[in-house]
Amino acid sequence: MEIKVLTDSFYQVNTDALVVAIYEDEAYQEGLGKELDEATGGIISSLFERKEFRGKANETAYIHLVPSLKARRLLLVGVGKQAKVTSLQLRQAAGTVARFLRTKKVKTLAFLLRDGVAIEQAGQALAEGALLSTFDPDTYKTRERDRSQIEEFSILSTTQNQADLEKGIAVGKILGDSTNFARNLVNEPSSNLTPKDMASKAEEIAKEANLTIELLDEEKMKELGMGSLLGVSRGSAEEARLIVLRYEHPEAKAEETIALVGKGITFDSGGISIKPSEGMEKMKGDMAGAAAVMGAMRAIGQLKPKARVVGVMACAENMPSGTAIKPGDVLTSMSGQTIEVVNTDAEGRLVLVDAITYTREKLAATKIIDLATLTGAVGVALGPVYTAILGTCQELIDQVIATGNEVGERYWQLPLDEEYGEQLRSDIADLKNSGGRPAGTITGAYFIKEFTGDTPWVHLDIASTATSNEKKPYLSKGATGVGVRTLVAWVMSQN
Numbered sequence: 001m002e003i004k005v006l007t008d009s010f011y012q013v014n015t016d017a018l019v020v021a022i023y024e025d026e027a028y029q030e031g032l033g034k035e036l037d038e039a040t041g042g043i044i045s046s047l048f049e050r051k052e053f054r055g056k057a058n059e060t061a062y063i064h065l066v067p068s069l070k071a072r073r074l075l076l077v078g079v080g081k082q083a084k085v086t087s088l089q090l091r092q093a094a095g096t097v098a099r100f101l102r103t104k105k106v107k108t109l110a111f112l113l114r115d116g117v118a119i120e121q122a123g124q125a126l127a128e129g130a131l132l133s134t135f136d137p138d139t140y141k142t143r144e145r146d147r148s149q150i151e152e153f154s155i156l157s158t159t160q161n162q163a164d165l166e167k168g169i170a171v172g173k174i175l176g177d178s179t180n181f182a183r184n185l186v187n188e189p190s191s192n193l194t195p196k197d198m199a200s201k202a203e204e205i206a207k208e209a210n211l212t213i214e215l216l217d218e219e220k221m222k223e224l225g226m227g228s229l230l231g232v233s234r235g236s237a238e239e240a241r242l243i244v245l246r247y248e249h250p251e252a253k254a255e256e257t258i259a260l261v262g263k264g265i266t267f268d269s270g271g272i273s274i275k276p277s278e279g280m281e282k283m284k285g286d287m288a289g290a291a292a293v294m295g296a297m298r299a300i301g302q303l304k305p306k307a308r309v310v311g312v313m314a315c316a317e318n319m320p321s322g323t324a325i326k327p328g329d330v331l332t333s334m335s336g337q338t339i340e341v342v343n344t345d346a347e348g349r350l351v352l353v354d355a356i357t358y359t360r361e362k363l364a365a366t367k368i369i370d371l372a373t374l375t376g377a378v379g380v381a382l383g384p385v386y387t388a389i390l391g392t393c394q395e396l397i398d399q400v401i402a403t404g405n406e407v408g409e410r411y412w413q414l415p416l417d418e419e420y421g422e423q424l425r426s427d428i429a430d431l432k433n434s435g436g437r438p439a440g441t442i443t444g445a446y447f448i449k450e451f452t453g454d455t456p457w458v459h460l461d462i463a464s465t466a467t468s469n470e471k472k473p474y475l476s477k478g479a480t481g482v483g484v485r486t487l488v489a490w491v492m493s494q495n
Contacts, residue, residue, distance in 0.1 A: 001098075001134060003127050003169055005162060006110060006154045011039065011069060013156060015110040018071035019097045021090070023082040024055035032114065039068045044076065056080060057089060058096045058473040062104070071110065075101065085116050087125035088408045094129030095474025098150050108152040119161045120168035126155055127172025128179075128485070129474060135180045137187045137478035174302045175488060179481035181205075182288075182295030186466065186479035190267035190284040195233075195241040195315035198264055198290065202243045202313070205294060209247075209301025216242035221354075228333040229314055229354040232347045235271055235324025236317035242355060243290075243313040244363070245297040252308040258494065259365035260297070260487055261355050263348045263372035264290030264315035271318045271344030272326050285479065286348070288466035289371035290315060292483035299488045306495045310363050314355035318347045330429045334358060335451050338429040346434040348374045349444055353451040360455050367396060368457045369490075370448065371483045377440030379464035386412035387465045387482060390445040393456035400458055400490055407485040411460070420446045 010018060020036060028037040028045045037044045043063055047053040053061040059078035066074050077097050079089045094111065101109055113122060130153045138145050157165055185193065185201065193201075199215050206213040218239050221230055226242070233240035243264075265286040269275060275283065290313035297311035324344065325331070331339045331350070334357040339350065352370055359365045378388045387404075389411040391397045397413055404411045423435030423443050431450060435443030445459045465482045468475065 001130060001150055001153055003130060003153045003155070003173060005165055005169070006156050007158060008156065010110075010112050010156055013071055013110045013154070015071050015108045015154065016106040017073040017075050017101055017109045018069060019075045019077060019109055019111045021079045021093055021112070021114055022053070022055045022076045023085070024078060024080050025082055026055055040066050040074065041068070047076075054078065058092055060096065060100055062100075073104075073106070075109075082116065087117055087121045090117055090122055090125040091129035091408060092474045094126040095133035098130050098133040098153065099474060102146065102148050102150060105148055106150065108154070109150060110154040110156045113155050113157040113159070119159050120164040123155065123165040123168025124172035124175070127169045128176045131173065131176025132179060133474055135183050136476045139184070139187065171303065174299050175485050178295040178299035178488070179484045181298060182291040182481040182484050183479035185291035185294065186285045186288045188284070190317070193266055193284070193287070194238045195264065195266055195317065196239065198266060198287065198313065198315045199241045199243055202245055202294060205298045206245060209298050211297060211301045212246040214244040214246070216244070224334055224358065225332065226334045226354040226358070227331045228339060228350045229316060231325045231329070231331040231341070232265075232318050232350050233316040235321040236319040238266070238317045240316035242358065243315060245294070245311040246309075247297065247300050248308045249304060249306045251306045256308060256366050257364050258307060258309045258491060259312060259359045259363060259368045260293045260309065261312045261352065261359055261368060261370040262290035262293035262314070263287065263352055263370070263374065264313045265348060265351065266315060266317055268318045268345070268347065269320055271324050271347060272320050273344040274320055275345060282467070285467055286373050287315065288373050288462060288479065289483070292371050292462070292481065292487065295481060295484040296487040296491075299484065300491055303488065303492065305492045307491055309491055310359065310365065312355050312359050312363070314351035316351055318344070333451065337431065337450065340426040340429040340432040342432045343434040346444070348372050349447045350433060352448055356448065356451050360453060365455060368452065368455055369400065369460065369487065370457070371460045371462055373463040373466050374461045375441045375444045375463055377437070378461045381414070381441055382412055382464060384464050384468060384470070386410045388441050388461040389413050389458060390416045390442065391458035392416070392449060392452060393458065396456050396458050399493070400486065403490040403493065404486045407489050409482055409486045414442055414445075416442060416446060416449065421450075
């Protein structure tokens with residue numbers, strides 16, 4: 001999809017569909033509201049009077065053959081009350097119209113930019129929304145697949161700040177493409193995306209985004225003492241990989257290294273503590289944390305913030321076999337701490353703690369954010385709306401929450417009091433890898449905390465937000481790419 005700026009009058013723009021964002025409390029007696037209503041022969045005010053269209057968020061009205069317009073169709077899209085419109089509403093509106101007009105076989109559209117949101121933010125939001133809307137989880141369909149796409153998404157603007165608008169669009173394109181990259185990874189069958197395949201994808205990203213890459217195979221991990229990560233991989237015929245992508249700006253602060261760490265379980269059967277068969281096919285997406293980190297590093301390499309960032313992805317399969325770890329086994333982690341495995345399905349935390357130890361000891365990380373589809377319990381607690389956030393640094397937690405609100409990804413903080421650690425005490429080892437059902441999301445995070453030392457650390461449990469079971473007007477079902485835009489925006493804010 002080409003996204004560009006046009007300065008034509010909305011009367012004269014030659015396009016398949018002119019798109020106009022309409023406020024829920026639109027006034028038609030003055031200004032642009034009156035001009036738009038007159039241009040349509042009073043159609044807009046008539047729709048409001050008959051309550052066929054009310055301007056509510058993502059509501060649409062498709063109008064054919066408006067004589068005073070050169071555009072062949074007019075599409076109205078609601079954005080809610082004018083005083084409450086932010087970049088979030090614009091992002092959703094752009095996605096809504098792109099997905100709707102695809103079904104009408106429209107190839108070109110022009111979105112009339114209105115006042116209310118800062119011009120650079122508006123350009124970024126519209127570009128992001130348009131590109132995010134293009135994702136569909138139908139890669140392997142050979143029948144009943146709608147392959148129609150919007151070819152040209154133009155933004156109509158008379159602003160004098162064209163440079164700011166273009167800048168926003170450029171950033172939005174990178175973020176939209178990088179999020180879709182992560183979504184495609186999560187959508188991929190595990191037969192086509194093993195830990196080795198994840199490493200190959202990372203090599204492609206390193207070339208594309210001018211990053212440096214380091215790949216640790218199982219032999220190297222054995223040398224480093226990563227018994228926790230390797231324990232998870234032991235039951236699979238597929239070898240584990242620890243992937244490290246590095247970005248460094250020449251003007252980065254010498255004393256600061258930001259680390260983004262992702263869980264990359266390319267398929268999770270549960271191991272010997274095997275999962276129920278119903279829904280197990282979704283466990284191909286248990287690498288969504290690693291996918292988000294890879295997508296974020298792709299964007300960071302292109303946006304070039306004045307920072308030093310490492311993206312670390314711990315990739316393995318969790319399978320049952322004669323060589324798999326068993327409940328009751330004890331693993332020795334890279335940190336030297338011993339772990340009694342009481343549930344082999346609590347494997348994400350096992351790969352993460354060795355990745356975090358490596359990040360702290362070998363990469364000198366000064367701030368760590370990890371993402372993981374860690375617990376089913378988070379879906380019970382927060383559903384598909386919020387990602388759980390926990391950590392050891394309140395300032396860092398607050399920054400991530402605020403950044404998420406800006407980009408449209410919501411986070412809810414859960415407590416991490418010491419009392420929860422009592423559930424992880426083992427009789428024969430330093431820790432056990434599961435505290436049972438009570439406070440499962442919290443105890444999962446607490447287990448990881450035990451390996452973070454004094455390094456400021458934040459944990460994002462994306463198990464209930466990494467995929468969506470509900471098709472929305474602006475977004476398909478399937479992988480969401482959650483975390484990519486939050487991570488990138490937060491890194492950019494650290495300049």
